[in-house]
Amino acid sequence: MKTIIKFKQVVIVLALLFFILNFFLFSYGQKxxxxxxxxxxxxxxxxxxxxxxxxxxxxxxxxxxxxxxxxxxxxxxxxxxxxxxxxxxxxxxxxxxxxxxxxxxxxxxGENAYYRVTIPEGATVEEVSSIFHMRGLDRERFLEVAKNIDMNFLENREDLYYNAEGFLFPDTYKIPYGSSEEDIIRIMLREFQKKIRDLEEGIEESEFSLHQIITIASMIEGEARVKEEGPKIASVIYNRLDRGMRLQLDATVQYALPQRESRLLYRHLEAESLYNTYRRDGLPPGPINNPGIDSIKSTLNPVETDYLFYVARGDGGHIFTRTYQEHLEVQRGLR
Missing domain, CATH: 3.30.1490.480 (Endolytic murein transglycosylase)
Incomplete structure (x- = not known):
């Protein structure tokens, strides 16, 4: 009987020791x-x-x-x-x-890390390259890819500064770490394709090609400081094109200059460039920035007006006029 009791005690002690050992091993493992x-x-x-x-x-x-x-x-x-x-x-x-x-x-x-980058509406390819340069990417390589990249909806022409200009859709992106310059540009081009999907019917019905539509949208983006004025500025552009008038848009001059000027002077308007609509007829060869969706919609849905001119008020908005005489009177009134 005593032997049985002692055996039970040994079993209990061993079980207790086993429990304590497992507890410590578990606790240590958890640590x-x-x-x-x-x-x-x-x-x-x-x-x-x-x-x-x-x-x-x-x-x-x-x-x-x-x-x-x-x-x-x-x-x-x-x-x-x-x-x-x-x-x-x-x-x-x-x-x-x-x-x-x-x-x-x-x-x-494989949950790869990413970083967020916001590309503002109206940023040029060169400005976009500077944004990514701050993230450690090679600016010159970015520009080289943007100049030569080929996708089925892009036009590959010698007179374009960059094939991708106008099509790097402005948005906030989640960029996977380790993405190359070409990876990033293709991410943005695919986002452009996605964002204009709902506008494809209007684009197909337009007398202009996709490239021309984005070119016009980029000019609206460069000129319109008040988003609501986009359809009016689109109307002015179409009216001048219909009458064979030069567009004479300051935003195209800024794009033609080596660097952006805080204020354009008459000498700047003489810049020798295919993009300078003060010196060249019709549309510039391609977009002058990367427009947002509102400017693209304004291009496809202009208001019907007989405006041919507009003057900046100084508060971001514009005064629209029909004749050159009215245009001059507004300019005098704003001095």
Missing amino acids: LLGPRLEDNGVENRIVEIKSGYSLNRIVDKLYEEELINSPLAFKLYLKLKGKSTNLQAGYYQLNPTMSTIEIIDRLIK
């Missing part, structure tokens, strides 16, 4: 697999996992970046789950407050 830091104010880090990295190299990199507590625990967890070869290359946004399990999950799913 090793837990977050490196508890402070939620820690900034995210962008970590690049290159194609061809071995598991050891990935683990070493994460440990050097102080993102995981234990390289051994990281590898053991992966092996236990049978996912040692499932980690994907890419750029990842990681944080020391993330657990090892969360980091592993992100690397297995």
Whole structure:
């Protein structure tokens, strides 16, 4: 009887020790697999996992970046789950407050990090290139791609400054880290295609080609400081084209100049460029900026007027007139 009691006691003690050991192992494992830091104010880090990295190299990199507590625990967890070869290359946004399990999950799913970039309406290709240059991209390479890129809706002509001008749709983009200059331009061109899908019927019914429509829209974007005036400015452009008058738009002169001027002088209007509508008849060879959707809609839906001129008021708006005499009188009244 005593032997049985002692055996039961030994079993209880062993079970207790086993429980305590498992508890400590579990707690220790949780600590090793837990977050490196508890402070939620820690900034995210962008970590690049290159194609061809071995598991050891990935683990070493994460440990050097102080993102995981234990390289051994990281590898053991992966092996236990049978996912040692499932980690994907890419750029990842990681944080020391993330657990090892969360980091592993992100690397297995290939959840690449991205950054946000806002391209304002009316920005030129060169201005867009400067925005991305601030993100570390090669400005000259960006311009080279924008000049020569070929897609089925773009016109590839020598008289264009950039094939992509007018078609880099202004918007806020989520750009995956590691994207090349060409990747980014193609992302923006595809966004343009997506955004004008609802306008395809109007474009097909127009007497102008898509390239000409975007050229006109870019001039409206460059001239209109008040969005509501877009359809009126479109009307002036069409009226002048119908009468064989030169467009004489300041925005085209700005595009023709080596750098933007705060105020155009008469000498600037003499700039020798196919884009200078003070010296050239008809439309310029192509767009002079990347217009927003409102300017494209204004191009397709101008109001019917007999306006041929407009003068800036100084508050962003314009006064529209029908005759050159009225135009001169408005100018005198604004001096």
